[in-house]
Amino acid sequence: MTLIRHGHRGQNVRQLQQQLNRAGAELYVDGHFGDATEAAVRAYQRRVGLVADGIAGPKTLATLSGAGSQHMLNHSMLQAVAQRLDVELAAIYAVNEVESAGQGFLGNGKPVILFERHIMHRQLRTPRSDEDDAAALQVHADELAALHPNLVNPRPGGYAGGTAEHQRLANARLLDDTCALESASWGAFQIMGFHWQRLGYASVQAFVSEMEAGENQQFDAFARFIETDPALLKALRTKRWATFAKFYNGPAYQRNLYDVKLERAYQRHAQEHAA
Template sequence: MTLTLRHGDRGQAVSQLQKQLNQAGAKPALVVDGDYGDATEKAVRAFQAKSGLVDDGIAGPKTQGALTGADCRKLLGNAALVAAAKRLGVELAAIYAVNEVESLGGGFLASGKPKILFERHVMYNRLALPQHEGDDAAALKRHADELAVSHPHLVNPRPGGYIGGAGEHQRLAQARMLDAQRADESASWGAFQVMGYHWQYLGYSSLADFVARMSRDENEHFEAFVRFIEADATLHKALKGKKWAQFAKLYNGPAYARNLYDVKLERAYERHADCGCTLDAA
């Protein structure tokens, strides 16, 4: 597991990072002292900018992977964040903050498949939900209940049953055998965990279009996240006003405070705003 390094960190891992940055052409060359200070952060940002990565000064798995020659084609690019800041009319530092805190970091598994989380309780609710005029709600509910008995790991009124990683794709494949449409709707997709059933709300032409885009690259994951903000005027206003508690509650639900999402967002925003490296896109 790659250790994420940032300003203020010290140790052997930082020394190794500094050596890699020097090998990548850091100018001026860094003193290899194991201290992630201003000079190292500046070198990280310069490398990220040159590589097209998010220019946040944080040396996470993506940046460290790029330093060792990893394929960056599916990774989120800095241009997408700059464009989103202009599109939403918010500070670029705020966009950096939400990307840092609200994303999973990476949006794809080693296999190249997008990260997903299959939600069995959503599958149960989607199966029981009338979709068309004339649907028999009672019959749909009975069908969902029957599947909850025969396939409780895939259809269940209660959340849970997670395997994680590639195992979630196995669960999704099994759920598709029960109902492909409801299965894809019942998974959260990509780096920003956007639920499949939001496809129409977010303006995608079809569920298949949404899934195909989520399988393409992290820029598509971020696009779905931006669409989600655009579609919710209250959420958009909270981000624009940097009302972090309100934004975190709307995006993450009532448990946001327990997970300190608002505190993390505010600290990330202040760090990016204070560095002087981002432009105000408002």
């Protein structure tokens, strides 16, 4: 994923500065991404409705090259979620920057997904009503695991990545549509399908339709995920980044420095939004 940000130097920065100038900026083209270039990126992002984070990522570069932004996450959505959750806007910008995969869609227009075969195995053997026979469901799940180990398996793995994940999902849907959709993570924030009921969607199919509609809908699902977890929401409101990272990313958050990245992103955005 291409990210051009403050402090970078080189030909790609020169090209960015030239594109910004064609879009109305008045930058000295020197190949150095300094304060003036960052301000020009933010100004352009605000003008076209993108998240104004001052980072020239794939979406900013795409719109500079003429692509439409109708399916891209926009600043107004982040503002609305900040108000809805009663969270500082800079904090919302920080979690979007650090926790997002950057883009919610692949080059072919399909949402970013990752199919989890071990979740498929779990969902197949989970009773959904009083009439369900747990033992029979377990036998059925194990039978499918024996026949299709890449799609149903007690162990994680089998990942293909990118567009190939959609083929895995399509094959899994032939076994059980609902369980398959519940067993994939969706969009820029990789929200698992099995959360659909907690998040207030009518069905997993309805959840998936929203994830396919645009990045604003994907961010709404992320907001619902935070909103329905009181501890996570409290950590975000109070900007306790280590606690937030632990709840959202799991115990490995320290190894990946999620809390440090969140704190740094927050400080940068707080400074900008205070200006």
